Amino acid sequence: IQHVNLYIVDTFERNLETAQLEMGIEGENRLPVVYSTENDGSFLVNMLPTALIIGFLLFMLRRGPAGAGRPGRGMGGLFSVSETTAKVLRDEIDVKFKDVAGCEEAKLEIMEFVNFLKNPKQYQDLGAKIPKGAILTGPPGTGKTLLAKATAGEANVPFITVNGSEFLEMFVGVGPARVRDLFVLARKNAPCILFIDEIDAVGRKRGRGNFGGQSEQENTLNQLLVEMDGFNTATNVVVLAGTNRPDILDPALLRPGRFDRQIYIGPPDIKGRASIFKVHLRPLKLATMLDKDSLARKMAALTPGFSGADIANVCNEAALIAARHLSDAINQKHFEQAIERVIGGLEKKTQVLQPEEKKTVAYHEAGHAVAGWFLEHADPLLKVSIIPRGKGLGYAQYLPKEQYLYTKEQLLDRMCMTLGGRVAEEIFFGRITTGAQDDLKKVTQSAYAQIVQFGMNENVGQVSFDLPRQGEMVLDKPYSEATARLIDTEVRCLITQAYERTQKLLQEKKPEVEKVALRLLEKEVLDKNDMLELLGHRPFAEKSTYEEFVEGTGSMEEDTSLPEGLKDWNKERNSEKEETPEEQVARQIKGGMPF
Known part of the structure; x- marks a missing residue:
């Protein structure tokens, strides 16, 4: 028995027939030929691209909107584009109220909302309705988002966060669907706090720049207005929002019943800047002769008009300058150079003037x-x-x-x-x-x-x-x-x-x-x-x-510790003793807790 590998069968048969005729072999004496097929993998190689495409499509159909499907939320993937991208946080944020300085009044306002969720009965017994939301406004860098994170860190209720731009997609109808899904998620986790950052992305005034067409942004805003107005006093969901452009927001969004309170967080004064410096000086390794309190006060006097973000940048620049000079600790000269760097820009030593x-x-x-x-x-x-x-x-x-x-x-x-x-x-x-x-x-x-x-x-x-404003076009x-x-x-x-x-x-x-x-x-x-x-x-x-x-402006410095109302609320949160509503009201009146 002879085994031969063949690639062209017709040519082999013709050559075999010719050879047997020349040799005079006829009839049953001719050689029998049996064919068998062997798989060399070429078929699988040819099918590999098709298999990859099919596998990718199946993966996209099964995955969730952020890379993994959420259990119990339907099919996900291409069919879940309308699902909200909001994140539910419980204990993941380590920012506390003590890490936020320069806005004590705003702290009290925010803390009051948390207290509404903690003890709704004490307000309802007095006939008060729980406010539905508050909007944080102010220039960039003054601590709006940081204050919201501190709220999440202090409260032991679920904190749902989403960005305003995440409602707007290229597909028509996705924005309103995501708003509906977001509020369904909030009601399931009630009592909770819902924070919408940069709400001006969807909250702009309606009727501008839409020449007869359908506006996805306006539809999203309309759905947001309906969902916020649909809350009742028993829902126990507080909506917080942040923006630095309150002037372009739709008036219907700002009316009482949707955002009951507007909390303005402006640039800190000199006492607020000293408090912010104290917060950012904590992790820095300062020279032994420097006292943090006196350094914070001096830097506050040298940085008029600085926001919280600017102060954080100054402290970080001082640390970078000290490291660049191979110093063991940060001294006062490094802070002065950092202020120059932030105000005037980087020194150009290579630029030689005539x-x-x-x-x-x-x-x-x-x-x-x-x-x-x-x-x-x-x-x-x-x-x-x-x-x-x-x-x-x-x-x-x-x-x-x-x-x-x-x-x-x-x-x-x-x-x-x-x-x-x-x-x-x-x-x-x-x-x-x-x-x-x-x-x-x-x-x-x-x-x-x-x-x-x-x-x-x-x-x-x-x-x-x-x-x-700079960059705006004035038609009339x-x-x-x-x-x-x-x-x-x-x-x-x-x-x-x-x-x-x-x-x-x-x-x-x-x-x-x-x-x-x-x-x-x-x-x-x-x-x-x-x-x-x-x-x-x-x-x-x-x-x-x-x-x-600060002479003649009250106390010499802002209290960086928690205000009385915050202290009482923290004490109550950590206490295991149940208080009656009457005891809670009496304690908060004694501690100066605002209503």
């Missing part, structure tokens, strides 16, 4: 410094530098006062100080450069604000119009063309008045400007002590320490 350019920058910054030094309402100067940072070739750092109301005279002094650089260039060089572009922009904005918004011009009168001005021409004329007159006043001042103080400029060319950086040596004491009183800033 001697003429460097001289121009020195006189420009000296003009700012001297003008501010001899103007009563200008901010105290901290530091002036001609080292390029960020986009600028030089910068001056001031210490603004903590105030909310400004007079016409104060705003005029600020304009004159801002124009000091351009005036110094004209006085000493007889020419002007492009270096004052940012100064002129600030002066123009201030002048328009005084005339258009604050009603500080006699000719335009006691009127106020909204100035367009709220005033006539004649008023627009009058406003432009008065703005030019106001800026000219400030410019001439600054020229007169710097002509009188020309030797002082030259002193400061020459010292800047020599040292590149001048602080307040150098200015005192060159110009003498400032002729006006100024504040420079934390104690001076």
